[in-house]
Amino acid sequence: MITYSYVEEYVRQWRNGDITLNKRRIKLIELIERDILTSEDMYFDEEQIESYIQFTEKYYFPLTLTQKFKTCFIFLYYNDGSLVFDEHLDYEGRGGGKTGRISTLANYFISELHGINNYNVSVVANSEKQAKMSFTEVFNTIDKDDRLKSHFHHKKALIESRITKSEFQYHTSNANTKDGLRDGCVIFEEIHQYENSSTVDVFTSGLGKVRNPRIFYVGSDGYVREGFLDKLLERADNLLDGSVSIRDDGLFPFMCCLDEEEEMHNQAMWQKANSQFHPPLTSYAKTLLRTVMKQYNKLEHNPDGYEEFVTKRMNLPKVDLEKSVTSWTKIKATNQSYDLDVLKKRECIGCLDYASVRDFVSAGLLFLKNDNYFIPKELTHSFICKPFADKHYAYSKDKAENNNKKDHRKFAPIREWENDGLLTVKDIETMDPYLIVEWFVIKRKEGWNIKKIVGDNFKMDVLKPIFIENGFEVEVIRNPDAASGLLAPRIEIAFENEQVIFGDNPLMRWYTNNVLVKRLPNGNKVYRKKEEVKRKTDGFMMFLYGVWASRDLEDYDVSDTLDLLDALHF
Known part of the structure; x- marks a missing residue:
């Protein structure tokens, strides 16, 4: 003993x-x-x-x-000294x-x-x-x-x-x-x-x-x-x-x-x-x-810190380290009303995700108002290559009345979203960069005050000269994962507080619900896809890049400032 x-x-x-x-x-x-x-x-x-x-x-x-x-x-030793x-x-x-x-x-x-x-x-x-x-x-x-x-x-x-x-x-x-x-x-x-x-x-x-x-x-x-x-x-x-x-x-x-x-x-x-x-x-x-x-005590207002607190302070690892970017309830809460005339008085960020030239490309205009992020339904658009839409979403079969609706269409009703003006299916093998630039040119002609265009570095070597040629300022995100790590707390809090506003946009809700949040060994969060091929996240990434550049947006109506200047007599 x-x-x-x-x-x-x-x-x-x-x-x-x-x-x-x-x-x-x-x-x-x-x-x-x-x-x-x-x-x-x-x-x-x-x-x-x-x-x-x-x-x-x-x-x-x-x-x-x-x-x-x-x-x-x-x-503590054994009697033999070991x-x-x-x-x-x-x-x-x-x-x-x-x-x-x-x-x-x-x-x-x-x-x-x-x-x-x-x-x-x-x-x-x-x-x-x-x-x-x-x-x-x-x-x-x-x-x-x-x-x-x-x-x-x-x-x-x-x-x-x-x-x-x-x-x-x-x-x-x-x-x-x-x-x-x-x-x-x-x-x-x-x-x-x-x-x-x-x-x-x-x-x-x-x-x-x-x-x-x-x-x-x-x-x-x-x-x-x-x-x-x-x-x-x-x-x-x-x-x-x-x-x-x-x-x-x-x-x-x-x-x-x-x-x-x-x-x-x-x-x-x-x-x-x-x-x-x-x-x-x-x-x-x-x-x-x-x-x-x-x-x-801060967890009530900073839910992003929950996993860190439980994992590091309480030493109990969270099993669901890979999870959705937010709950479906909060995704549905993005369906809030907005006034386009009010937003038109404000400057915005033109954002895009061009992750692949053979499937989806998403573009949009993001506004910041009272700490709310607006990316209105009318000011977002996606382009899809038809071969990809046919292969993975049975796009062409949608024309037939006897289409198997419980398969591809329910997963992503591409033709329905196209009919609603949320996207365009192009009968091309690879995406045309001029098509994307033209969408932003049209929005600018419509009177939207686009401060800059922001996107990640994939294909920006092709897009950036075309944007500059058309008079746009361009910001390139060199490391999207690093940007994700920095933005993750802000994104999570914004969804939690219902400060993300898409309007009634089922395509953006679909994009967001497809996002997988993954923890890296260093604790940073990055955004991935829940399923690599069919569950696309392009619209969400486009939104993320817009949030990244929203630091350059002034939270006031530009037109009010111009009216004030016009009223001054020099």
Whole structure:
């Protein structure tokens, strides 16, 4: 039988209801009580545990009970001196103190207190900024303390113990350019962004050349599914469920997360996702709690932040990371009335999507008025190549009375929309760029004040000279995905607040309903198609580009300004 005071106290607080744990941590306690505390061939190294705690609290910050609890299992050994846990998963909501903790571990491991020569430590992250975070914290701590300076050389990219010659350095996770290092410990940050194990494999290939090698996996959840993190979590769950023994898999799985999404609305449950919120709260935790509470309160008016809050703060990944741009209810709410005579007094953006020359092209005029985006039914138009319409929407068959209406027509009633003047089917194989430019020329002749034309860079090398030749200013969006990432919050809020106005335009509703919102590994949102061929999104992308350029629109009636000028006598 073995035990340790911090382990006993942690379990006692949970059993007494002083702290609230999620199901995974409860399973961890059960595993510890079943397989560790009853063991006769394991021991906690008291000297190392207390030495690390004293070192950290003297030079860095006070440790919480949770952090002391986890420390015990870093220095848990078999009687033969080998580690019980040579891998540690620290999976916790954003703000849980994970990065600060690995800073102290890295500094301790290379020191003579740890007592292993050449025990090199590497921290690996996707970005240099993240990778340098712990290194910079250790560097600055040494730099301001003369006693630490006497124990460590600290340089811009390398910190070395004067006694053990152990080194601490940081790396970015480009697995293609790094060879295995001679490390004693490797710490992986931002593991939620790893799509596979290639980075981990490269940086851990040099382990085993010094005794007691360790790997730490650190991070909150993210937006890469079926990647490295998901597989690691599955491995951890297998340990907690008892289907794998810790003697066969030396991973210490410390996992903080909500058990159910609804728990996010109960502040008392937030400690399930973040151990900093276990009472009594430190000054750091009180500040963090205020920050998280503000973010939670903003969700009512900023629904775009919902997934980020649940995924990163509550550490509970949203399953529907790919979803519609908005609900069908909000799409239908775009059917609002407007006054074309009022809009005609205002300037507008000419926007177009020319994603393919063989199927759809969409064009429109977008207006901004009182934070509402107007793209009126009468001022949008799509052009379709007839071969594409025939192949995918049975366009020519619509002429027959016995057309199978439950198939292609119901999916996209092209002929019906053409009869309503929403689109034109052209009997051509590829789209004529002059056709698109002419549509805008006609609108300008009708008196619409088009400030500029905006579209993405596809085919703009052909279109731009024609537009300029016809006297239009042109803006080209070089990276539509980057624009989507920047605009996604504004687009989502606009739909939520019913500030997008198409009028009674079933074609624009169809375009919008076909949009798939996808999260990239960096958290940015991009717009894709729910189905690659038939479910077109050209009209929505045209609208998106118009919103991008709407920053240049003045929110007032141009004609009122002209009338005022006419009334002045010079």
